[in-house]
Amino acid sequence: MKNAKIGTKCVQGGYRPGNGEPREVPIIQSTTFKYNTGEAMAKLFDLEESGYFYSRLQNPTCDIVAAKVCEIEGGTAAVLTSSGMAANFFAVFNICSSGDHIVSSSAIYGGTFNLFAVTIKRMGIDVTFVSPDCTEEELNAAFRPETKLLFGETVSNPSLDVLDIEKFAKAAHAHGVPLIVDNTFPTPINCRPFEWGADIVTHSTTKYMDGHGSAVGGVIVDSGNFDWTKYADKYPGLCTPDESYHGVTYTERFGLGGAYITKIVAQLMRDLGSIPAPMSAYLLNLGIESLQVRMKKHCENGLAVAKFLEAHDQIEWVNFPGLESCKSHALASKYMPDGTCGVVSFGVKGGREAAGAFMEKLNIIAIETHVADARSCCLHPATTTHRQMSDEELLSAGVSPDLVRLSCGLEDAEDLIADIAQALEAIKN
Numbered sequence: 123m124k125n126a127k128i129g130t131k132c133v134q135g136g137y138r139p140g141n142g143e144p145r146e147v148p149i150i151q152s153t154t155f156k157y158n159t160g161e162a163m164a165k166l167f168d169l170e171e172s173g174y175f176y177s178r179l180q181n182p183t184c185d186i187v188a189a190k191v192c193e194i195e196g197g198t199a200a201v202l203t204s205s206g207m208a209a210n211f212f213a214v215f216n217i218c219s220s221g222d223h224i225v226s227s228s229a230i231y232g233g234t235f236n237l238f239a240v241t242i243k244r245m246g247i248d249v250t251f252v253s254p255d256c257t258e259e260e261l262n263a264a265f266r267p268e269t270k271l272l273f274g275e276t277v278s279n280p281s282l283d284v285l286d287i288e289k290f291a292k293a294a295h296a297h298g299v300p301l302i303v304d305n306t307f308p309t310p311i312n313c314r315p316f317e318w319g320a321d322i323v324t325h326s327t328t329k330y331m332d333g334h335g336s337a338v339g340g341v342i343v344d345s346g347n348f349d350w351t352k353y354a355d356k357y358p359g360l361c362t363p364d365e366s367y368h369g370v371t372y373t374e375r376f377g378l379g380g381a382y383i384t385k386i387v388a389q390l391m392r393d394l395g396s397i398p399a400p401m402s403a404y405l406l407n408l409g410i411e412s413l414q415v416r417m418k419k420h421c422e423n424g425l426a427v428a429k430f431l432e433a434h435d436q437i438e439w440v441n442f443p444g445l446e447s448c449k450s451h452a453l454a455s456k457y458m459p460d461g462t463c464g465v466v467s468f469g470v471k472g473g474r475e476a477a478g479a480f481m482e483k484l485n486i487i488a489i490e491t492h493v494a495d496a497r498s499c500c501l502h503p504a505t506t507t508h509r510q511m512s513d514e515e516l517l518s519a520g521v522s523p524d525l526v527r528l529s530c531g532l533e534d535a536e537d538l539i540a541d542i543a544q545a546l547e548a549i550k551n
């Protein structure tokens with residue numbers, strides 16, 4: 123499968139059934155696995171042999187789907203998590219401890235912003251936020267000796283800023299730390315961050331990868347490119363023996379391609395849980411099978427709706443990286459030439475109140491705290507997903523109080539446009 127194109131990997135990656143085995147990914151709905159001797163199981167516990175013993179650590183269905191995502195991102199190892207938030211938390215906590223520091227783009231998902239600004243601070247991990255548009259000097263100035271990673275979103279939710287991945291990777295590597303990017307919105311169909319220098323990729327698979335609003339989930343993929351051993355003092359968790367796991371040194375035993383993900387499984391999954399159910403992994407796999415076909419349609423619908431909105435006199439502004447007028451257009455053309463995603467944000471003339479009235483008049487497009495599934499939906503972040511943030515934080519995350527986030531689904535664009543047109547007509551006074 124290694125040399126196959128991405129759409130083929132989406133359909134068949136991760137699983138090659140043998141003679142007489144199920145063609146479809148089997149759901150191994152079992153918490154535990156049987157062994158004939160205690161010694162056989164002990165070897166698994168010692169990470170001397172690979173195999174299954176308890177589904178909090180590993181499950182065959184989840185591993186198949188993780189392997190598929192790993193193939194389509196072009197990584198060396200991957201692990202599924204129970205949510206996108208768990209993926210982002212584990213990606214950071216795997217290499218940070220109390221006293222450490224991270225640098226993050228300020229244009230990130232509201233939940234991740236809160237994780238960094240509030241929750242991991244309580245664990246003694248400090249954060250500096252930088253604008254994704256910052257200069258190289260400003261970016262470099264944010265690093266400290268105790269900085270362990272740089273974080274960003276390839277296309278930010280909901281502000282739709284496109285990350286200058288090369289600029290961020292260059293700064294991260296100049297300071298001897300990995301660049302971790304959340305690639306949820308473009309998915310590997312539209313953007314493959316490892317090809318631009320990112321070291322680790324996370325996803326909320328709840329969004330386009332699942333694509334049908336059926337299962338919350340996340341994934342972490344390692345490129346295997348970051349050389350932890352070059353900075354062994356900075357990453358003792360990966361480069362020195364783990365006394366909580368029989369003295370294993372992850373980089374020695376599993377190499378650069380496997381150390382980071384194995385540590386997540388052996389330590390963080392063991393101690394904190396956050397595994398998906400095998401059934402959820404199975405549903406995710408069904409979604410990924412059609413990911414390439416769906417992303418194309420989401421992007422087409424997004425562009426058609428964005429163009430309609432841009433030409434409408436009741437619309438104050440439109441943000442969609444596919445529009446030439448959008449500030450992220452140049453970066454989107456470079457990193458995601460086939461399109462970004464189906465999410466469009468815009469302001470309705472009349473501000474916060476007009477946005478609310480408009481949304482209530484929609485018939486096909488539903489008001490939901492979701493994006494990126496088959497059914498079109500919309501949301502007013504300032505009063506929902508981002509309500510914990512101050513006006514100042516909102517603006518630095520690129521979310522204006524009048525912003526409506528519209529996720530274009532897989533319906534016909536003509537119907538979405540007609541729905542928007544009638545709702546705008548209905549609020550005219």
Ligand SMILES: *Cc1c(COP(=O)(O)O)cnc(C)c1O
Pocket residue numbers: 205206207208210231233234275278279304306307325326327328329338339340
């Ligand atoms: C939704 C989202 C998350 C959080 O994922 P959950 O699956 O809801 O936990 C993280 N990052 C981005 C970009 C998201 O859109």
